[in-house]
Amino acid sequence: MADDAAVSEFLAVARATVGGSEVLTDPDLIAGYSVDWTRRWRGAAAAVVRPTTTEQVAALVAAARAQGVALVPQGGNTGLVGGAVPRAGEVVLSLRRFDDLGPVDVLAGQVTAGAGVTLAALQAHAAASGLAFGIDTGARDSATIGGMVATNAGGVHVVRYGPMRSQVVGLEAVLGTGEAVSRLGGLVKDNTGYDLAQLLCGSEGTLGVVTRARLRLVADEPHVVAGLLALGGVAEAVALAAALRNDVPEVRALEVMEGDSMRVVAAHLGAPPPVAPDAGAFLLVEAAGHADPTPALGAAIERHAGRADAAVAVERADRERLWRWREAHPEAAAALGVVLKFDVTLPTAAMAGFCAAVSERLGAGWPGATTLLYGHVGDGNIHVNVVGPHPDDEAVDDVVLGLVVDLGGSISAEHGIGVAKREWLARDRSAAEVTAMRAIKRALDPDGILNPGVLLP
Ligand code: 2HG
Ligand code: ZN
Secondary structure: OOOHHHHHHHHHHHHHHHOHHHEEOOHHHHHHHOEOOOOOOEOEEEEEEOOOOHHHHHHHHHHHHHHOOOEEEEOOOOOOOOOOOOOEEEEEEEOOOOOOEOOOEOOOOEEEEEOOOEHHHHHHHHHHOOEEOOOOOOOOOOOEHHHHHHOOOOOOOHHHHOOHHHHEEEEEEEEOOOOEEEOOOOOOOOOOOOOHHHHHOOOOOOOEEEEEEEEEOEEOOOEEEEEEEEEOOHHHHHHHHHHHHHHOOOEEEEEEEEHHHHHHHHHHHOOOOOOOOOOOEEEEEEEEEOOOOHHHHHHHHHHHHOOOEEEEEOOHHHHHHHHHHHHOHHHHHHOOOOEEEEEEEOOHHHHHHHHHHHHHHHHHHOOOOEEEEEEEHHHOEEEEEEEOOOOOOHHHHHHHHHHHHHOOOEOEOOOOOOOOOHHHHHHHOOHHHHHHHHHHHHHHOOOOOEOOOOOOO
């Protein structure tokens, strides 16, 4: 870690580069950048620096290299694994002022967005041109494009459009070497060697600082229908999700909420769910099309789950009311205390067994704990939220992640490794893979100044 003199030298360069008003050192001003939404991940920052141009970022990275000062790139600070908050005296590099949105290129179906543009702003911008963006998530008002690229964000539409990685056509970024790279021309087919943009997707700020992204847009499909179904359990939800995905191409979201989790949310919202409150699991399905997908979805539900209690919504406000039952899960858990969060993928056939086993083992090991199980069932992605055990109780990790590894799953589906899961990386990825990752890290960030301690153990 850099000494005080090195940090002072760096901050002098930073003030000359971005102006004194954009170098924050007042503890009150930097407090919000130093702790994440979970309240679990926090640390002291030496300062927060807020550039607006890629040239400024390049100058800042070069100065950080020269002084051996560690930088933590940060966007909307909606991460959940401690990957974008300081740990011990780093400088936070906030990209929020990169909030420029280029004109929508309707011919190409693309747009260029600055790293600090929020997901909601991008969605509104695309909609104004009759197009849409392929990612949506509950954090849309705060999550920013740069952070979403850096973490390869997922969300509720992955089942139809893929994760952030699938939306990125090109990037502008500053590597840990201090060199800027830019390929924003929007060429969909571009087989000219290593794909640096894809390498930076999901690199969690350890290889480069994303400043702009060229993104693909998708058709805006005005006819949307959402349905909430009460089912016997997670196994039924997995089977029904597969059937609906296969039968109805317009399906764009398939979300599961385990029954007891839904009842925690009901207590939090102070109302029972609109369908069979005592169900073993709930499935939220949404379909969107150029023509109304309601008849096709209704027929498929009738075919595969004819007797399930269901609520269907077409108007936006009604759909939002149904979605509230899914989106309120993280806040309902947070209202109970500091949440131990796991974001895992299971092979589809193992999802129901995993949910049963994880509930049973956590219940046996921590009898007073509350466990919420919910997630993107269409992608095999379950969010396990545990409240009660001490946040540093690694025995909980051993139970949840141990089960995931044994079942052939992934210890991170969409949130990333951050600092939260880094000791587990080598349990999930092979030694050869981790060695290759380290070699890439050394090549692009030779002095290890970008987000040290994140991702790689
Ligand atoms: C979601 O799907 C997010 O709601 C957050 O990925 C999940 O907070 C969580 O564990
Ligand atoms: Zn999620």
